[in-house]
Amino acid sequence: MSTSTIDIAGLEGGRVNLTPAHLEELESRIEGSILRAGDEGWDDAVLVWNGMVARSPALVVQPVSANDVLAAVEFARERGLLLSIKGGGHNIAGTSIAEDGLTLDMSRMRDIAVDPAAKLAHVGPGCLLKDVDRATQEHGLATVLGFISEVGVAGLTLGGGLGYLARRFGWTVDNLQEIEIVTADGEIRTASRDENADLFWALRGGGGNFGVVTRFTFRLHEVGPMVYGGLIAWPFERADEILRAYRTMTSEAPRELSVWMILLHAPPMPFVPEEWHGRKICAMVVCYSGDLDKTEDVLAPIRALGDPAVEVLQPWPYVQQQSFLDDGEPKGPHYDMKTEYVAELSDGLLAAVRDVFAECPIPDGQVGFLHLGGALNERDGDDGAVGNRDARFALGVIGMWEPDDPNADAFRHWIRSGWTRVRPFSTGGTYINFQTADEGDDRIHATYGANFERLVEIKRKYDPDNLFRANRNIRPGT
Numbered sequence: 001m002s003t004s005t006i007d008i009a010g011l012e013g014g015r016v017n018l019t020p021a022h023l024e025e026l027e028s029r030i031e032g033s034i035l036r037a038g039d040e041g042w043d044d045a046v047l048v049w050n051g052m053v054a055r056s057p058a059l060v061v062q063p064v065s066a067n068d069v070l071a072a073v074e075f076a077r078e079r080g081l082l083l084s085i086k087g088g089g090h091n092i093a094g095t096s097i098a099e100d101g102l103t104l105d106m107s108r109m110r111d112i113a114v115d116p117a118a119k120l121a122h123v124g125p126g127c128l129l130k131d132v133d134r135a136t137q138e139h140g141l142a143t144v145l146g147f148i149s150e151v152g153v154a155g156l157t158l159g160g161g162l163g164y165l166a167r168r169f170g171w172t173v174d175n176l177q178e179i180e181i182v183t184a185d186g187e188i189r190t191a192s193r194d195e196n197a198d199l200f201w202a203l204r205g206g207g208g209n210f211g212v213v214t215r216f217t218f219r220l221h222e223v224g225p226m227v228y229g230g231l232i233a234w235p236f237e238r239a240d241e242i243l244r245a246y247r248t249m250t251s252e253a254p255r256e257l258s259v260w261m262i263l264l265h266a267p268p269m270p271f272v273p274e275e276w277h278g279r280k281i282c283a284m285v286v287c288y289s290g291d292l293d294k295t296e297d298v299l300a301p302i303r304a305l306g307d308p309a310v311e312v313l314q315p316w317p318y319v320q321q322q323s324f325l326d327d328g329e330p331k332g333p334h335y336d337m338k339t340e341y342v343a344e345l346s347d348g349l350l351a352a353v354r355d356v357f358a359e360c361p362i363p364d365g366q367v368g369f370l371h372l373g374g375a376l377n378e379r380d381g382d383d384g385a386v387g388n389r390d391a392r393f394a395l396g397v398i399g400m401w402e403p404d405d406p407n408a409d410a411f412r413h414w415i416r417s418g419w420t421r422v423r424p425f426s427t428g429g430t431y432i433n434f435q436t437a438d439e440g441d442d443r444i445h446a447t448y449g450a451n452f453e454r455l456v457e458i459k460r461k462y463d464p465d466n467l468f469r470a471n472r473n474i475r476p477g478t
Contacts, residue, residue, distance in 0.1 A: 008058040009082040009100040029071035052334035053094025057103040066214040084470035088152020098470040142223035149323035159433035160386035164287035167374030173204035180215035205386025224318035236280035247345040249301040256290030262368035263357040337398040338419035340426035341391035349425040356418035364400040
């Protein structure tokens with residue numbers, strides 16, 4: 001450990017000097033690692049997916065146990081340090097790194113224990129989606145996770161969680177059985193529907209506002225190991241036809257079928273014919289996790305569209321379905337997006353989506369729908385803080401570009417103007433994990449709707465001083 005002091009951000013905006021004695025004390029209380037800038041492993045510890053919001057902490061702690069997390073939380077609380085928690089670092093707002101603060105990098109807590117008989121998975125907070133999918137698929141089981149394998153399980157889950165299986169089994173948090181968490185008062189608690197039920201309710205969608213999770217327990221379902229999936233696309237000139245067909249097929253689809261609808265520029269990937277590279281297309285990303293003998297009947301409405309420009313639909317392992325879009329979301333570029341939940345695909349919305357993408361100036365820009373309607377709509381609106389039980393699609397206007405792109409301002413303008421045009425069709429709700437750093441408190445309120453005031457009460461109970469504020473923050477009030 002270095003003999004120099006560290007100037008670190010305080011909770012209330014001031015600065016705190018950590019002396020070598022302070023750091024030695026922290027080091028004596030944990031089994032994991034403490035990193036400063038320049039140390040081996042530092043760059044990986046502070047790397048986040050969205051280069052636009054990259055920040056640098058003053059100190060990183062890499063815990064290996066719940067006791068390590070407890071020691072680090074107590075250390076931060078006692079000294080009034082600005083604290084942030086990094087799971088996978090994939091959150092678009094970049095809240096997992098607090099500038100000049102203390103970051104808990106959970107990447108060394110990646111243990112997974114699968115109980116196939118009980119259909120449960122006990123998952124460490126540093127796990128990525130691919131870790132869990134690989135472990136559970138060894139037993140032909142899965143839970144509801146996202147669709148990019150490099151995403152962190154913790155952040156995805158605490159924000160509610162959605163993916164290809166949401167139509168069958170609900171939000172990710174609908175499949176959460178139990179959580180172990182370190183709260184601001186320095187306690188390691190277990191939360192479930194039967195124990196600390198108020199805390200469990202808040203954690204099911206309330207983000208990282210209530211503590212540091214050290215273990216998730218998920219309910220598992222029989223899925224795979226083979227599914228039918230991939231991508232199929234048509235020329236953008238057929239957008240009206242394709243979008244109308246998408247509306248019809250999603251209203252009639254069995255819950256085992258999820259279909260994303262994405263308007264984008266065809267990427268220069270090996271499976272895309274070269275003559276289509278860079279051209280506007282209407283793509284459907286397909287995942288059918290039901291009886292594969294019924295695949296042709298289930299996909300008949302898609303096949304009926306005919307003459308695709310690109311087609312990569314096939315039976316393949318579920319873990320491949322969960323990762324085949326990874327290359328389209330690399331770490332480091334600048335990302336921006338605006339999203340909403342929608343309940344129906346009206347003529348006006350489909351026309352607006354078509355027109356917004358027709359004007360897209362970003363080579364890696366897109367407008368798309370995630371198909372959600374199904375099991376999540378059958379629960380009460382207050383079944384977990386996540387709410388949004390009226391959502392049947394998530395709609396996003398999205399862009400990616402290199403950090404030095406001279407057109408960045410124009411790109412951001414297109415995203416915001418496009419969002420303005422589609423926002424009137426929103427349910428009023430939005431996915432907390434898709435919110436960007438510049439979105440205000442009104443968007444947090446909109447996320448939770450009628451559940452918001454209950455979240456404030458629970459925040460006040462478990463974190464009255466708002467130690468956990470480096471997030472889409474729910475303030476405890478007075």
